[in-house]
Amino acid sequence: MIKQISLFGSRLKYGLIQAPLAGYSTSPFRRWLKRHGAEVTFSEMISADGLLRVPEKQKRYFEFHDDERPIALQLFGSDAGNIAGAVKILLPLRPEIIDLNMACPVRKVVRRGSGAALLEKPDQAYALAVAACEAAGDIPVTVKCRLDSGHGVGLAKLLKRFAEAGVTAVTLHPRTMKQAYRGTADRQAFRELAADSPLPLIYSGDIKSGAETPAVYEQTDAAALMIGRAAIGNPWIFEEARAALAGETYQPPAWKAKVKELLAFRDDLLVLFGEGKGVLEIRKFVGHFLRGQKGARRFVQDFYKAKDPVAQDKVLAEFLETVDSI
Numbered sequence: 052m053i054k055q056i057s058l059f060g061s062r063l064k065y066g067l068i069q070a071p072l073a074g075y076s077t078s079p080f081r082r083w084l085k086r087h088g089a090e091v092t093f094s095e096m097i098s099a100d101g102l103l104r105v106p107e108k109q110k111r112y113f114e115f116h117d118d119e120r121p122i123a124l125q126l127f128g129s130d131a132g133n134i135a136g137a138v139k140i141l142l143p144l145r146p147e148i149i150d151l152n153m154a155c156p157v158r159k160v161v162r163r164g165s166g167a168a169l170l171e172k173p174d175q176a177y178a179l180a181v182a183a184c185e186a187a188g189d190i191p192v193t194v195k196c197r198l199d200s201g202h203g204v205g206l207a208k209l210l211k212r213f214a215e216a217g218v219t220a221v222t223l224h225p226r227t228m229k230q231a232y233r234g235t236a237d238r239q240a241f242r243e244l245a246a247d248s249p250l251p252l253i254y255s256g257d258i259k260s261g262a263e264t265p266a267v268y269e270q271t272d273a274a275a276l277m278i279g280r281a282a283i284g285n286p287w288i289f290e291e292a293r294a295a296l297a298g299e300t301y302q303p304p305a306w307k308a309k310v311k312e313l314l315a316f317r318d319d320l321l322v323l324f325g326e327g328k329g330v331l332e333i334r335k336f337v338g339h340f341l342r343g344q345k346g347a348r349r350f351v352q353d354f355y356k357a358k359d360p361v362a363q364d365k366v367l368a369e370f371l372e373t374v375d376s377i
């Protein structure tokens with residue numbers, strides 16, 4: 052089931068991509084996932100308008116290290132001129148991909164005609180794609196979208212126009228804007244769109260374990276798979292997916308090794324955000340990290356109360372004393 056596909060000039064053996072996650076996909080997060088087998092990483096969505104106004108303020112969102120490559124930098128906006136201007140600001144960084152967000156359902160984004168709102172305005176969506184492709188030159192442009200309100204009818208046409216514009220591939224999270232994250236991602240709708248799409252379609256939505264990735268390829272006929280929420284606090288999902296796709300069994304690491312990595316990730320966040328904010332940032336991950344582990348709730352609560360790195364270390368050391376698999 053190994054895919055060996057070529058996407059955006061990179062050879063991907065498994066087609067495993069880290070999904071963009073606003074509030075999570077920082078540089079330390081990308082590096083952590085990359086070390087565990089994500090083959091492409093993504094920035095979170097970056098405002099094209101914001102980038103043009105005060106580029107310095109957006110630095111944390113678009114700066115990356117070479118070991119995060121191949122990397123996609125994702126822009127959102129609704130004005131073609133601003134998208135082109137923002138692409139030009141990012142070009143000197145030579146990301147492997149510039150991605151346009153036409154997927155975000157958040158009110159403050161769609162109210163301004165950006166994100167998933169663009170799917171209801173195909174001419175404008177097309178104009179943004181043209182502007183991005185022209186500005187990006189030899190750097191591939193991709194689009195991330197959802198199902199349109201007509202449940203794929205509009206999108207099928209738009210995919211053809213994206214191909215004309217010069218877009219290289221499209222990621223589809225098969226839920227509508229109205230659904231946001233409710234219900235389930237419609238894998239059948241994805242499959243139908245993929246069958247008729249002139250562009251490779253990357254699948255995103257509800258992949259909960261690495262073990263299920265062969266089945267998701269079967270169900271969707273996707274060119275590649277994105278993993279989002281299930282990778283928060285669990286970068287090992289990519290190793291599990293690689294093993295499943297290669298038909299091998301997977302043995303997750305012991306808790307002791309996992310805790311060591313979580314704390315190293317926390318230390319990278321402290322460097323990026325400074326100690327005050329870094330201590331808060333890691334809290335978002337710890338519930339996911341301990342998910343499913345018996346008795347974890349108390350440690351998650353204690354971790355939230357811990358006010359500095361030393362106190363956080365202590366909570367996790369206590370956790371390790373209670374689990375056997377170390």
Ligand SMILES: Cc1cc2nc3c(=O)[nH]c(=O)nc-3n(C[C@H](O)[C@H](O)[C@H](O)COP(=O)(O)O)c2cc1C
Pocket residue numbers: 070071072073074094095096125152154155195224255256257258277278279280281
């Ligand atoms: C907290 C959060 C932040 C997200 N941020 C972005 C983003 O910045 N850009 C984007 O295209 N999608 C974003 N998404 C959507 C995800 O990339 C993904 O398509 C969606 O969560 C479904 O995949 P999953 O079930 O694997 O998480 C976000 C989703 C969540 C839950």
